[in-house]
Amino acid sequence: MREIEEIGNVEQHYEVLDMVGDGGQGDLFLGRDRRNGERVALKLQKPRGLGPECLFREAGDELLGEGSRMTMLTGIQGIPEIIGAGTHRGRRCLVMEFVEGRQLQHVLLAKRPVKHPMVVASVIGQLCEILGEVHDRGLVHCDLKSENVIVQSDGRLRLIDMGHAVVEGEPTSEERGTLGWASPEQSDACLSGLTRRADIFGLGCILLEMTVMRLPYGGMEGRAEQGCPVLPADRLAELPPEFASLALRMVRWEAEERPADVREVFDRLRRYLPRPGSRRPSKRLRPDPTEHYRTCAPRL
Structure with a gap:
């Protein structure tokens, strides 16, 4: 280093x-x-x-x-x-x-809920690719949220703000992350150390934010408690069927019940990614994250 x-x-x-x-x-x-x-x-x-x-x-x-x-x-x-x-x-x-572009948070506000499988897969897929490299170097970001993602004019995503990041497996002495997006194990000191599954929880929160406009376990209404419903029944019914089981597994309360790594998440999304040279979706975000995969092959 x-x-x-x-x-x-x-x-x-x-x-x-x-x-x-x-x-x-x-x-x-x-x-x-x-x-x-x-x-x-x-x-x-x-x-x-x-x-x-x-x-x-x-x-x-x-x-x-x-x-x-x-x-x-x-x-x-x-x-x-x-x-x-x-x-x-x-x-x-x-x-x-300096990263030129718009925060994903603002891009989504203009179009939510985002239901098109190609668009959802392009956003979460790009973040999986970035996090795969971050995790391979032994770090956990710990503050995944749409505010910390920049969408460039060419549709490429950039992940910013490493202020809460930790070395994977090292004990933490205090809470880390942002209320609503932080995994349950981030809400206090974690003597066993945080793992990449904490980032998978945050990634699942972004997926839910896009598709049903709701964060899990009550979101930012207060510190979540175990046993709280993941989503209200009406929002649960609105989850796109292509991603419903994946999204709910990503935000499981117990870390070991989530996907093991972002490559597992990416493999579930792969079939919905646009192919190089394909047409852009009719209902797209601006800037358009699908453009990245319509011009480049996936890296995971």
Whole structure:
């Protein structure tokens, strides 16, 4: 694993432009390279509040930890490249590849519910391909949600935000992820360590979000409890038959009852993927994720 390049004062190398995102672990800014004018993404730790200095330093260290995890994924096309790390006005900062496109969350809002098998398979299939490489390098993303997926103009998906990622199997000391999308084992410390099946749960949540516009176990209404229905009866009946059994298995409460890995999920989707050279679906998302498979063969 290569080390992050330390660039010192970020403003010496990059012009800091507009704020484009506000996350729990950092603020995202658009930046421009002063040497060549190319755009970059700058993730800054939150400004210091009224708390002690030690907590502010810890937050900076956590941001650098995210950068280190990103170096483990260097070369994966679906993950933005990490360029370097530095400091901006006393705040630690990651400099990353800028990804042009729209959040999947916003793409879906215009078209939900998404029922066309080709479209559903193209979204989940691409995420399986990306996660397959992430998992092969020993990491679990832990924050899969449509907000963290970018759809580029050519239909290719990119997975962003490694702030909650962990090394697979290493014990965790606190909850990780986002309420509604996080698997049950992520809701507290996990001494046995999180596995790739936590990401399969999140992927299943995206599938349900697309098709029935509902997250499992009550979604974001509160912390789910074991025994809670996966979906209300009316939403359960709306699940596309092509994906119903797969989706419900992906979001099983017990991790060992979910598919073993994303390749198993992908194999269930394969028959619904568009063939290279095929026509685009009449009811498509914009940008159109099916375009990726209509121009490229699957990698899994």
